[in-house]
Amino acid sequence: xxxxxxxxxxxxxxxxxASFENTPDPRLKQVLSSLVRHLHAFVKDVExxxxxxxVAIDFLTRTGQMSNDVRQEFILLxxxxxxxxxxxxxxxxxxxxxxxxxxxxxFHMVESPRREVGDNIALDDKGTPCLVSGQVTxxxxxxxxxxxxxxxxxxxxxxxxxxxxxIQPAGNLRGLFTADEQGRFWFRSVVPRHYPIPDDxxxxxxxxxxxxxxxxxxxxxxxxxxxxxxPVTTHVFVADSPYLDSxxxxxxxxxxxxxVPEVDDPARAxxxxxxxxxxxxxxxxxxxxxxxxxxxxxxxxxxxxxVRGASGxxx
Amino acid sequence: xxxxxxxxxxxxxxxxxASFENTPDPRLKQVLSSLVRHLHAFVKDVExxxxxxxVAIDFLTRTGQMSNDVRQEFILLxxxxxxxxxxxxxxxxxxxxxxxxxxxxxFHMVESPRREVGDNIALDDKGTPCLVSGQVTxxxxxxxxxxxxxxxxxxxxxxxxxxxxxIQPAGNLRGLFTADEQGRFWFRSVVPRHYPIPDDxxxxxxxxxxxxxxxxxxxxxxxxxxxxxxPVTTHVFVADSPYLDSxxxxxxxxxxxxxVPEVDDPARAxxxxxxxxxxxxxxxxxxxxxxxxxxxxxxxxxxxxxVRGASGxxx
Numbered sequence: 001x002x003x004x005x006x007x008x009x010x011x012x013x014x015x016x017x018a019s020f021e022n023t024p025d026p027r028l029k030q031v032l033s034s035l036v037r038h039l040h041a042f043v044k045d046v047e048x049x050x051x052x053x054x055v056a057i058d059f060l061t062r063t064g065q066m067s068n069d070v071r072q073e074f075i076l077l078x079x080x081x082x083x084x085x086x087x088x089x090x091x092x093x094x095x096x097x098x099x100x101x102x103x104x105x106x107f108h109m110v111e112s113p114r115r116e117v118g119d120n121i122a123l124d125d126k127g128t129p130c131l132v133s134g135q136v137t138x139x140x141x142x143x144x145x146x147x148x149x150x151x152x153x154x155x156x157x158x159x160x161x162x163x164x165x166x167i168q169p170a171g172n173l174r175g176l177f178t179a180d181e182q183g184r185f186w187f188r189s190v191v192p193r194h195y196p197i198p199d200d201x202x203x204x205x206x207x208x209x210x211x212x213x214x215x216x217x218x219x220x221x222x223x224x225x226x227x228x229x230x231p232v233t234t235h236v237f238v239a240d241s242p243y244l245d246s247x248x249x250x251x252x253x254x255x256x257x258x259x260v261p262e263v264d265d266p267a268r269a270x271x272x273x274x275x276x277x278x279x280x281x282x283x284x285x286x287x288x289x290x291x292x293x294x295x296x297x298x299x300x301x302x303x304x305x306x307v308r309g310a311s312g313x314x315x
Numbered sequence: 316x317x318x319x320x321x322x323x324x325x326x327x328x329x330x331x332x333a334s335f336e337n338t339p340d341p342r343l344k345q346v347l348s349s350l351v352r353h354l355h356a357f358v359k360d361v362e363x364x365x366x367x368x369x370v371a372i373d374f375l376t377r378t379g380q381m382s383n384d385v386r387q388e389f390i391l392l393x394x395x396x397x398x399x400x401x402x403x404x405x406x407x408x409x410x411x412x413x414x415x416x417x418x419x420x421x422f423h424m425v426e427s428p429r430r431e432v433g434d435n436i437a438l439d440d441k442g443t444p445c446l447v448s449g450q451v452t453x454x455x456x457x458x459x460x461x462x463x464x465x466x467x468x469x470x471x472x473x474x475x476x477x478x479x480x481x482i483q484p485a486g487n488l489r490g491l492f493t494a495d496e497q498g499r500f501w502f503r504s505v506v507p508r509h510y511p512i513p514d515d516x517x518x519x520x521x522x523x524x525x526x527x528x529x530x531x532x533x534x535x536x537x538x539x540x541x542x543x544x545x546p547v548t549t550h551v552f553v554a555d556s557p558y559l560d561s562x563x564x565x566x567x568x569x570x571x572x573x574x575v576p577e578v579d580d581p582a583r584a585x586x587x588x589x590x591x592x593x594x595x596x597x598x599x600x601x602x603x604x605x606x607x608x609x610x611x612x613x614x615x616x617x618x619x620x621x622v623r624g625a626s627g628x629x630x
Contacts, residue, residue, distance in 0.1 A: 064379010
């Protein structure tokens with residue numbers, strides 16, 4: 001038996017990483033080796049005490065046990081630690097060439113009802129009427145006729161329909177639209193509301209212990225897709241919403257924020273089938289071509305410039 | 316709203332760490348900030364895909380849900396990733412001044428029955444008879460009269476009594492002894508056996524996917540304590556056991572390995588109340604004084620020398 005194979009504080013990560021040496025799947029081996037190195041570096045950095053380790057074991061156990069068919073507490077944990085957003089961002093780099101993505105969230109659990117452009121998706125007679133519209137294009141500005149535009153949002157009380165079965169009409173504030181020949185879509189809705197993520201479990205306890213609020217700023221979810229192009233999962237955020245600078249799940253990107261101005265124009269209101277005055281939200285979406293190479297990570301000093309460029313293109 | 320507060324791939328860890336800025340408990344703030352930095356560095360290092368993230372969420376959820384009153388799958392996960400051993404080692408640094416610690420393990424769930432030195436703890440008439448003995452001293456070699464010596468081990472089939480209720484007699488292969496005036500203890504037992512950790516859950520799946528076996532080398536657990544001294548939780552490992560260089564939970568330290576030689580001496584056997592021949596296991600234990608400062612981490616290049624010194628003191 002050779003000494004270096006035995007555990008020591010100094011070599012702990014090497015020893016554990018070596019135990020994965022015979023992993024048949026090279027990617028699994030890579031991921032686990034990296035995980036072990038970062039996990040051990042964390043424990044050493046803070047010199048985690050045995051009591052703290054016990055608290056962590058208990059917290060993780062309760063997080064698993066809080067999860068069921070309609071509640072995924074580990075996704076919430078990933079969300080509030082910014083991990084969901086980081087994975088999303090790494091896997092959908094755009095660098096100004098297309099609409100930025102953000103988290104899917106847990107409320108796209110039902111298929112959105114098919115609707116015609118112009119339809120009203122607000123079925124519960126609450127909230128501030130809003131005309132939502134936009135155009136779906138490719139990276140050179142080519143209109144994507146027939147693109148599918150899947151949207152969902154909270155009602156005036158800050159809840160999705162699936163959170164209030166029997167209170168909200170089924171399919172309230174959801175819709176699957178098909179863009180017209182010019183890639184354009186429009187529909188009637190209400191201004192979305194900010195809302196808290198579920199905070200009655202371990203993740204809520206973590207937020208409370210760290211004086212963090214559980215709220216997400218007001219947003220409208222989109223999944224936009226067209227044949228031959230990469231789909232995007234994203235939100236548009238309401239520019240005057242509270243919590244825009246402190247989203248509990250870190251989903252806000254500057255390029256995704258839009259003002260929702262009031263329009264006072266009886267003729268336009270009447271034409272759109274809305275009461276006067278009403279609000280308007282415009283969100284154009286650009287998709288990458290499916291055959292475009294996935295952008296790689298850029299050197300840190302180059303990235304912010306490119307991202308600001310993106311914001312200019314989008315708004 | 317200022318740009319730096321919004322999430323970006325480049326600044327992700329800063330943005331999330333900043334969200335913990337108002338945490339009232341400074342230690343919690345420190346631990347979470349460090350956790351976030353290491354977790355995000357891991358995700359970036361491997362460019363974790365969305366599918367892999369989903370597998371991780373599912374794995375962690377099942378790990379929580381596998382746990383109950385008699386099974387703690389998250390501790391097992393911590394064990395097979397070397398985290399339990401790292402936490403144990405960081406919190407019980409010895410640098411040659413005392414017996415090294417190792418993991419407590421999950422099987423010290425019952426109080427050990429009080430026994431007199433010389434008693435036989437093997438109640439199931441199985442296994443290879445073994446005389447276990449040792450002396451408990453302080454750092455200057457002073458004998459610790461009346462030290463408590465709590466021991467537990469597997470039987471010949473590789474199970475602890477609590478794993479086989481109704482099959483093994485209650486309290487089989489456990490004992491709480493009081494050392495004599497010279498700090499000496501001795502008792503009759505059998506040579507411990509190697510055994511697998513529970514591998515019918517998510518952690519077992521992880522081991523299988525990485526071609527790792529679930530076994531721990533043969534060992535005897537000790538918790539040794541004396542008033543005015545720091546208690547130690549440790550094992551003594553059997554030198555000719557399989558898996559000594561590949562303990563599934565990384566618990567082996569060189570200073571804790573002992574040969575278990577056979578003694579063929581009818582007079583000694585008769586005196587000890589054992590059949591001839593029998594095996595002997597000698598494990599002397601040195602405790603730090605309670606008022607001794609907890610040793611701090613040493614520079615990496617100094618540490619191996621000190622650890623080898625410890626091994627010389629102990630064996």
